[in-house]
Amino acid sequence: MIPDSPRYNIENLKIDEIIFTQGFVPSCNIKICKGECCNLGVYLDLEFRDKILNYSDVIIKVMNDAQVKDVKLWFDGEIIEDTDFTSGLAIGTNLYKTPKGYEQCVFKDLNNFCSLQIAAEEIGLHKWDLKPTFCILYPLTIDHSVLTYDDDHSSTLSYCGKTKFENFTQTVYNALKEEISYVFGDNALDYLNKYLKNKQQ
Ligand code: SF4
Numbered sequence: 001m002i003p004d005s006p007r008y009n010i011e012n013l014k015i016d017e018i019i020f021t022q023g024f025v026p027s028c029n030i031k032i033c034k035g036e037c038c039n040l041g042v043y044l045d046l047e048f049r050d051k052i053l054n055y056s057d058v059i060i061k062v063m064n065d066a067q068v069k070d071v072k073l074w075f076d077g078e079i080i081e082d083t084d085f086t087s088g089l090a091i092g093t094n095l096y097k098t099p100k101g102y103e104q105c106v107f108k109d110l111n112n113f114c115s116l117q118i119a120a121e122e123i124g125l126h127k128w129d130l131k132p133t134f135c136i137l138y139p140l141t142i143d144h145s146v147l148t149y150d151d152d153h154s155s156t157l158s159y160c161g162k163t164k165f166e167n168f169t170q171t172v173y174n175a176l177k178e179e180i181s182y183v184f185g186d187n188a189l190d191y192l193n194k195y196l197k198n199k200q201q
Helices: 046-054 056-062 115-122 133-137 177-184 188-200
Strands: 043-045 089-092 095-097 103-105 140-143 146-149
Touching (some): 043 133, 046 056, 046 089, 177 188
Antiparallel strands (some): 043 089, 095 103
C-alpha cells in the first residue's frame, strides 16, 4: 500500500525551472473557478485506487445524490503502464453527468468539492490522504521523471490557466509549498531552494 506521505523522493526527479517562474493565482478558489481542473478526472496509481476503495463506505456517505455510488463505475478499468506512478501502473477516474448536463470527475460533488478530501476529513485523516497525487500537485505534475508545470491542462482553464496573467500574484512554486511538502516530504522545500540558489549562482 502506498504510504500517505511523502509519496515521492524529490531527489529522484529532474526539476524543470519553469516551476520557479510560471505565474499562478493567490490560491485555488473554488468559488471563482468552480473546480474546473477536475472536469476531466485524473490518473492515479493503481495501488492508490485500492486505498480509495477501502474507504468506499465513507466516500459514498459524503457524496451528493447525483454522484455515482456504484464503486465499479468510479474508475475507467483501463490500466496503463507509466513509470511516473510509484507502482508503474495507473488508472483514470471516470466522469459523470451532473443534472445540469456537465461532465466532471466522479468524485467532484455538485458544490465543486472533492468527495475524497471531504471523506478523509470526516474520519480524521489528513485532508489529502485519499486524494490522488496529481490532484494535490496540480498545476505541477511529474512527466517522465521531471517535476514540471502541466501546461497542456492549464491552457484550458479560465481562472488559473497559463495565459491568465491578469490573475497571477505569485509563482506556482510559492503557491504550492504545502502541497510540495506533503507529496515529497518536509525536506523537499530545502532541496528546491538550494537547487534554485545553485542555478542562480
Ligand atoms: S479526485 Fe477529487 S481532486 Fe481529483 S479530479 Fe476528481 S474531484 Fe478533482
